[in-house]
Amino acid sequence: MKKIGFTVFMFLACILFVFPQIGQAASATSIYLDGKALDLPKNGEIQNINGNVMIPIRVVVEELGFDVNWDKKTRTVTIEQSGTVIKLTVDSSTATVNGKAVKLAAAPKLVSDTTIVPLRFIGEQTGLKVSWDNTKKSAYLITPNSGSGNGTGSGENAGSGSEAGEPEQVPDPSVDLANVGGISFANNRLMIAVDKNVTPKVFTMTGPDRIVIDLPNTKFADTFSNGQMLDETKNGYLEVTEYPDVSKVRYALFSDNPSTVRVVLDMNNAKYYEVVNENDGIIIVNLDAVAPSEPAKPGGNGKKLVVIDAGHGGKDPGAISVTGNREKDFNLAVALKVEELLKQETDIDFVLTRSSDTYPTLQDRVKIANDLDADLFISIHANSGSASASGVETYYTRSESKALANIMHKYLVQSSGLSDRGVRTASLHVTRETDMPAVLLECGYLSNKSDNALLYTEAFQDSVAAGVVEGIKEYLGMN
Template sequence: MKKFAFMLLLLLFVLVLPEQGHAASGTSKIFLDDKELTAGQDVSVENVNNSIMVPLRMIAENLGYKVDWDQKSKTVTIEQQGKTIKLIVDQTAASVDDKTMILTTAPLLRSDTTLVPIRFIGEQFGLTVKWDNTAKVVNLITPEIPESNNDSGGSTVDGGSGVVVPPTDPTADLTMVNGVSFSENRLSIAMDGSSQPKVSKVSGPDRIVIDLPNATFSDAFGTGQVLDPNLNGKLSVTNYPDVSGVRYSLYSTNPYTVRFVIDLNQAKNYSVDVSGDTSKLVVIDLNAQSTNDTATLPGNSGRKLVVLDAGHGAKDSGAIGVTGKYEKNFNLAVILKAAALLKQENNIDVVLTRSDDTFLELKDRAGMANNLKADLFISVHANSSASSVSSGSETYFQRDASKALANVMHKYLVQATGLSDRGVRYGNFHVIRETTMPAVLLEVGYLSNKGDESLLFTEDLQNKVAAGIVAGIKEYLKL
């Protein structure tokens, strides 16, 4: 019996060995302009959900591209002729010159080698790619320069006849979506480019759909809002009875389309306003009575309109305090408290440039106030200095038309903080220079000063500053 068992085990061993040898001999091959690439090909080509995956570094380096690998973030960075491509293992979202694109299949890591879809190689490296499924062979072909242009120069690849040319970037002309926020029953979308929004109401369930054709998310958007690996995300919306939430996604890559969805608790009309030329601000206003009625837009009912701006946000932390506290958080806390107080005023409408940890360009902040034809613009900040001794409050204006507002606001700011009075000053800051209404920038205190920082992050001080802002606004507007 033991002899039989041994012979059976030996037979199985003999049968298995040829199968392993067959698998090894069937390893796929990669050719670039008819020249086989062998250096560094330690990982086979794979078919993942009908997407052919090829080793990235080997191909990129043979094309003369510089390839870097960050082990901690699992990020591959490829650079050549001023073009930068970033891919992250297990994420379908890639970055091409700070523009977001979606891969058919997420990059995979195999024995320290990153595999990417062959389609990506073709699109980004300007190659013709062919896959022979029977022979398991990948053929990569670089574009040839016509004979009439042969004297124009070019670098051949490993002695091949083809010439590597910069590939056509499929995201080159796309509009970049940079940020989104929801406040005062309005969705605001900041973007750079020529895309024109397509907005529609949908029922079952009730929602408003905003499509931005020929658009994608910029890297700036990803630092300000949550985006999952497939470029989906959402905004949490509370205290607005009409809206349960806001969703967004890269809805399509053929053609590229960014979609925002406002989920409603009941059917709701809206108005759409697009301002700006190259840099645009799209506002979907749910306060409108109908899609063509702007009578209820802020400030249109005889009430004064104030835009409150919490400086910095998201990837832009602003100043960092001596104990590591972020200026952006202080600014937002004060603005939210001031907005809550202004909402109790019968003669004032208030709009926030941001109501959460969102990144907005300076031009978008000023553009929002100008587009809404606001009466006042107030920007809140905290200061910093190389000297830890610097302390106190100061108020900045840029135009003569803003000086009277600066004097009034500064009076209440100093009363609220109890810090040193550093005066009303001229400052050439973008948000108070490019706005068309009286505008000021408040530097409440110094985060580089331990005493100031400790005080600024107390509820009591923030409440006093917020109340002082409201008092200053009311005095200036004679309300």
């Protein structure tokens, strides 16, 4: 199966805006994938419904080699793509991606026997480059590694609705748009010149690595194209050759309602960055910033962000103790006590991967931490083994987590009063796939009678929770 990143589908989205009337099929539309015309099903034209371009989903994703299943009873389309499961239901404006609800701009529709879905959603969920030719009524989709086509689009800045002069899409004049006057990259910094205060939304995407900067309520200044490339579809790019982390800077009018300029840094590798926005006319994304997760860094004025992960939950009870206690309940109880203690810490922000008896997948837990650029990830578990095994262990996977593991373990031993079974390495999903120092604490053995009896006492849980917070503070240089 071709591996398509999250970006491909995004570009398709913009295409949709240029179509004509609501609910009216555009005539003789075509979709080209890597230069090859796809056979559109009968009545499977691209359509514009309430301003959203809708494309027949099956023909595109099947051609990409994704698994597509249609459940007639629930009217649900399930698309599977290298570990990502996307579910779309006809007439429901909520889709799910790996079980998480995602709002759609428009509900998928069943037209004859063909399900059509918003192009924007497709664009957001894949890595295709997309462009739209309004004259030829054709969408061009390019897979990132196809080697075909070049410059027909620029990844997730999938087309804009502005180029075709769609009257319904004229921005609300009451919104005072800021002008983006120029975009440059120097000294390992992206610099974006704006003529009004703008609050950028910055996030990362992977496969390939990108840093995405959305600038709400902005447009390109009329003079922008004098200084740098901007084609008629309001797309352009800068090649970056002197800096090893970045290969290209792309930019586009990503949306015209609300008008949003998107700038994308195509990265050669994931990299920590800092956004500097002092409302002085220049927004900076600094790739030379020192990651706050490096404990050597003095102070820092920003708060640290800690992710607390109560292991298992919901359908997954974890280990079952000798007396029938469920590991998930212990893990959650400690996590909630850690939460209460962290609320007292003014310099630490925190996020729990779960705060009730639910089951986020391991991928969800990692994604929460990575998306938030958290500084630390602490997973709380209890162990199970032979009846005689007793004590605590701390696990990590990547070497950058070792210092955290050593400190957390010291406090775990102290606060639990149980025997020290050592700091260990193991290739565990949550400690391996996270981007920040991450540890998994095994706070005793549920298979051991005396450990088990202790673990479900309030006093033990209070003490371990306090130890976790002390460890976090020591690692972050706060105590």
